[in-house]
Amino acid sequence: MTLTAAAPTSLPPVRGKLTANAPLAPLVWFKAGGLAEWLFEPADADDLSAFLRDLDPATPVMALGLGSNLIVRDGGVPGVVVRLGKAFARVERLDDTLLRCGAGASGILVSSTARDAGIAGLEFLRSIPGTVGGFVRMNGGAYGREVKDVLVEADVVLRSGERVTLPLDALGFTYRHSALPDGAVVVGALFRGEPGDPAAIQAEMDRIGAAREASQPLRSKTGGSTFKNPDGEKAWALVDAAGCRGLTLGGAQVSEKHTNFLINTGDATSAEIEALGEEVRARVKAHSGIDLHWEIQRVGVFADDGGNERAGAAK
Secondary structure (H helix, E strand, C coil), rough: CCCCCCCCCHCCCCCEEEEEEEHHHHHHCCCCCCEEEEEECCHHHHHHHHHHCCCCCCCEEEECCCCEEEEEECCCCEEEEEEECCCCCCCCEECCCEEECCCCCCHHHHHHHHHHHHHHHHCHHHHHEEEHHHHHHHHCEEEEEHHHHCEEEEEEEEECCEEEEEEEECCCCCECCCCCCCEEEEEEEECEEECCCHHHHHHHHHHHHHHHHHCCCCCCECCCCCCCCCCCHHHHHHHCCCCCCCCCEEEEEEEECCCEEECCCCCCCCHHHHHHCCCCCHHHHHHHHHCCCCEEEEEECCCCCCCHHCCCCCC
């Protein structure tokens, strides 16, 4: 399938930036994948709300954060990809325990602002390689904590353009999942921590940072944790036991450093990265009988030029 952007006159007017046939590879950590039919960078939440309200309801909409937990398929993403920029990256201290965060703010910015405000309990967000919007949507977590443990409410623009504030219990959080509907875009969140000493908070952030540096391929083109941990199991251990450490397929490889990470060693296509993940799933199933489920989101359509077939066989 080849995407062709609709005529600009068929889209609602915007105050932000609207780009046709926008390359997405530079915007995702894997540095692979096709084009967005349209990339919309709204000026603010009102701009996004009005655009979605007036956009043809049949047009698919997807939000893009830092692109750290994402495979964009080589055929591109139909419809509109929404990317929240600096206007959505603010973090504000409300009191001794509360932070209001824009959905474009990174986990590092949130945890650092919490440290400066003497708010503990948000240190783990430093280790999540994404933005508030992304880790609210998927209940991101690390080092024993999840977003559901600190979230009070989320500000969301629904696909209809309606703006709503959803309390924690309305988000239907489970492991790496929320009940947010398709096309909904998180634009902000309210997090609650607890009073703490900034030096102690920094020490915990340093501990988490050192642990990540020691165990994860942070300097590679990767997508973060590839598979969800099954109940009572660690995905990396299952992948390792199935003999997949260092397994390659084209330019894609299972990390030698952490086997629940896939990496692009150079010029891997998204088809190769995804096919390698499926090969790992098959080998783990054959070895242990356990089904691994993707944690990385896979979006878009396969290329029509044989890109999917180019994947070949894993070695």
